[in-house]
Amino acid sequence: MSPKLTFSNGGKVFEVPQPIPPPAETKKPAPATNEEPADTIQLREKPTQIRAGHQAAAPAGIEAHTATPATPSGTEEKATPDPLDPGPFPIDAMSPVARRIAEEVARCHQVPVEMTLLAVLGVLAASVPRNFTLKGGANGKVSHGNLYVLISAPRSAGKSSIAHPIVSPILERSSELLKDFREQIAPKLQAQLAVLEAREKQAVKKIEGLSKNDQCIEIHDTEETIKKLNPEIARLKADLKAEPLLWVGNHTSEKLSSVLAGNGEQCLIYATEGAEVFRVMAGKYSKDGRASYDIYLSGFSVETLNVARVSSGSLTITPCLSMIMFVQPVVLSEVLKNKEAAERGLFARLIAAEILVKPQPDDGVVREIDPTVQSDWNQLIGSLLNKREAERTLVCTPEARTVFTKYHNLTCDWRTGECSENEADLGRAREIAIRIALNLALADNPDTTEVTEDVARRAVAIGRWCLLTTYRLSNQTQAEVRKGRLQKLTTLLEESPSGWMTVRDLRRSHGFEEELLDKLVILSGGTLEKAAMKENGGRPSHVIRLTNPTQFSGT
Numbered sequence: 130m131s132p133k134l135t136f137s138n139g140g141k142v143f144e145v146p147q148p149i150p151p152p153a154e155t156k157k158p159a160p161a162t163n164e165e166p167a168d169t170i171q172l173r174e175k176p177t178q179i180r181a182g183h184q185a186a187a188p189a190g191i192e193a194h195t196a197t198p199a200t201p202s203g204t205e206e207k208a209t210p211d212p213l214d215p216g217p218f219p220i221d222a223m224s225p226v227a228r229r230i231a232e233e234v235a236r237c238h239q240v241p242v243e244m245t246l247l248a249v250l251g252v253l254a255a256s257v258p259r260n261f262t263l264k265g266g267a268n269g270k271v272s273h274g275n276l277y278v279l280i281s282a283p284r285s286a287g288k289s290s291i292a293h294p295i296v297s298p299i300l301e302r303s304s305e306l307l308k309d310f311r312e313q314i315a316p317k318l319q320a321q322l323a324v325l326e327a328r329e330k331q332a333v334k335k336i337e338g339l340s341k342n343d344q345c346i347e348i349h350d351t352e353e354t355i356k357k358l359n360p361e362i363a364r365l366k367a368d369l370k371a372e373p374l375l376w377v378g379n380h381t382s383e384k385l386s387s388v389l390a391g392n393g394e395q396c397l398i399y400a401t402e403g404a405e406v407f408r409v410m411a412g413k414y415s416k417d418g419r420a421s422y423d424i425y426l427s428g429f430s431v432e433t434l435n436v437a438r439v440s441s442g443s444l445t446i447t448p449c450l451s452m453i454m455f456v457q458p459v460v461l462s463e464v465l466k467n468k469e470a471a472e473r474g475l476f477a478r479l480i481a482a483e484i485l486v487k488p489q490p491d492d493g494v495v496r497e498i499d500p501t502v503q504s505d506w507n508q509l510i511g512s513l514l515n516k517r518e519a520e521r522t523l524v525c526t527p528e529a530r531t532v533f534t535k536y537h538n539l540t541c542d543w544r545t546g547e548c549s550e551n552e553a554d555l556g557r558a559r560e561i562a563i564r565i566a567l568n569l570a571l572a573d574n575p576d577t578t579e580v581t582e583d584v585a586r587r588a589v590a591i592g593r594w595c596l597l598t599t600y601r602l603s604n605q606t607q608a609e610v611r612k613g614r615l616q617k618l619t620t621l622l623e624e625s626p627s628g629w630m631t632v633r634d635l636r637r638s639h640g641f642e643e644e645l646l647d648k649l650v651i652l653s654g655g656t657l658e659k660a661a662m663k664e665n666g667g668r669p670s671h672v673i674r675l676t677n678p679t680q681f682s683g684t
Contacts, residue, residue, distance in 0.1 A: 215597040222587035224572035230506040251278035251453035255397040256513040259449040265525035266563035277452040279481040281461035286486040298510035303375035403454035465606035528582035562592030629674030
C-alpha cells in the first residue's frame with residue numbers, strides 16, 4: 130500500500146495519497162480495492178459522472194459529495210483512474226463555517242455545490258487582510274491570500290441571488306463604510322479644506338500687496354506659509370476622493386488604480402455578469418486598442434506597478450486584487466481563447482470552472498438559508514475585515530512545507546508529461562495551494578499564526594481540484610482553437626497551386642508561428658507534412674505541404 134497523508138476535519142479522517150517512484154520490477158495486477166492510486170495527491174470519494182470536472186447529478190444531490198464510496202462488486206478488475214480527473218470537489222477539506230454556508234446556499238437554490246464552494250473560496254480570499262502573509266511554503270516566497278475565481282454558468286441560472294448571501298458580508302461592510310465616510314468624515318475634511326484654502330487665498334493676496342512695496346522679507350515668509358499649506362490641501366483633496374470601497378464591479382483600469390490607492394491597495398473585483406471586466410482587460414476602451422493586463426497580473430502577484438494616468442499623472446502602487454466573476458459560457462470561451470491573456474500568464478492565475486446548472490421544477494418545498502449558518506458566515510468574514518489594518522506573518526510548519534513540496538513535484542511531473550501541451554497553465558499550482566492554506570487557516574481560527582500539516586493537506590486537495598478543473602477547460606478550449614487553425618491552414622494549402630507554402634510566408638502573411646505549425650502537422654494525422662525545399666540553388670526553405678494534393682483538387 131502506498132504511503133498516505135491524513136487530515137481530520139469535523140471529526141472525520143481523510144486520506145490523501147502521496148506520489149511514489151514506480152518500482153523497477155514489473156508491476157503485478159492490483160487487486161480490487163477502494164484505495165486511491167499512489168501517483169496522485171487528492172481528497173475525493175468514488176468519482177461520479179463528471180462534466181468538465183463537475184458533478185453531473187441533479188443539483189439537489191448535495192449528499193453525493195459525502196456518500197460512502199461503493200465497493201466494487203464481484204471480482205471485476207478496477208479501472209485505472211485518470212490522474213488528471215479532478216473528481217468531486219473535496220468539500221470536507223473546507224473550513225466548517227465555509228462549508229455550511231456553501232451547502233445551505235446550494236440547497237436553497239438547488240444548484241451544484243461546486244458553484245457555491247468556489248464563491249465561498251473567493252470571498253475568504255478577498256477578506257484576508259493584505260498585510261496578512263504566509264512564509265515558509267516555498268523557498269524565497271511570501272504568499273498573500275488573494276485569488277482569482279471565475280465561475281461560468283448559463284443564462285437564467287440565478288447567479289445574483291445565489292452569490293448574494295455569500296458575498297453580502299463584504300458588500301454590506303463596504304456600504305456601511307461609504308455611508309459613514311459621506312455622513313461623518315467627508316464633512317470634517319471639507320471644513321478643514323475650506324479653512325486651509327481660505328488661508329492660502331489670504332496669503333496670496335498679501336504677497337500681491339507686499340510686492341508693490343517691495344517688502345522682501347515678508348514676501349519670503351508668506352511664500353513659505355503657502356508652501357506649507359499646499360501639501361496639506363493636496364492631502365485633504367486626495368482624502369475626499371478616496372471613498373472607502375472594498376469592492377468594484379465594472380471599471381476601467383485607471384479607476385481601479387485610484388480605488389486601490391485610496392483603500393490600502395486592496396480591493397475585490399466582483400460581478401455576476403463579468404463580461405465587461407474581461408473586455409476591459411482585453412483593451413475594449415483603450416484609445417489604441419491595447420490590452421491592459423498589467424494591473425491584474427501585478428494585482429494577483431502583489432507586485433509594485435507604475436500606472437500612467439491621463440488626468441492626474443502617474444501613480445505607483447503595490448496592488449492586492451481578488452476576483453469573483455460570474456460569466457456565461459460564451460464569455461468563458463472568449464476569455465480562454467485570448468492569445469495574449471494566455472501568453473502573459475493570466476490563465477495560470479485563474480481558478481475557473483464551468484458549472485452545469487439544469488432547470489429545476491418547483492417541487493413546492495419552501496427552502497430558506499438557515500439564519501444561524503448565515504450569521505456564522507457573516508461573523509467570520511466580519512472578523513477578518515475588522516483586521517484589515519493589521520499586519521501578521523503566518524508561518525508554515527516543516528510538515529506543512531513538505532506537503533506543498535510533494536504537490537509541487539507532482540505538478541512538475543504533469544507539466545513534463547501529460548500536461549506538456551499547455552504546461553504553463555500549471556505553473557502556479559503550489560502558489561495557489563499555499564494561498565488557499567492561508568485562507569483555510571484563518572477561516573478555522575482568525576487568530577492563528579501558523580499553517581499546520583493538516584491545513585496544508587486540505588489546501589492541496591482543494592488546490593488540486595481547482596488546478597485540474599481549470600486545466601481541463603483551458604485545454605479543451607485550446608484544442609478547439611488549434612482545430613480551427615488547422616482548418617484554416619489546410620484551406621490555404623488547398624488554394625495554393627503548388628499545394629505548399631513556406632513557413633516564412635505562413636508566419637508573415639497569416640500569423641502561423643513555426644511552433645504552432647509543428648503542432649498542426651502532428652494534429653493533421655498525416656494529411657500535412659513539413660519538408661525542406663531548395664529553390665534556385667539557395668539555402669533550403671522549410672515548407673508545409675499537403676501529403677496528397679490530388680485528393681483536394683478533385684482529380
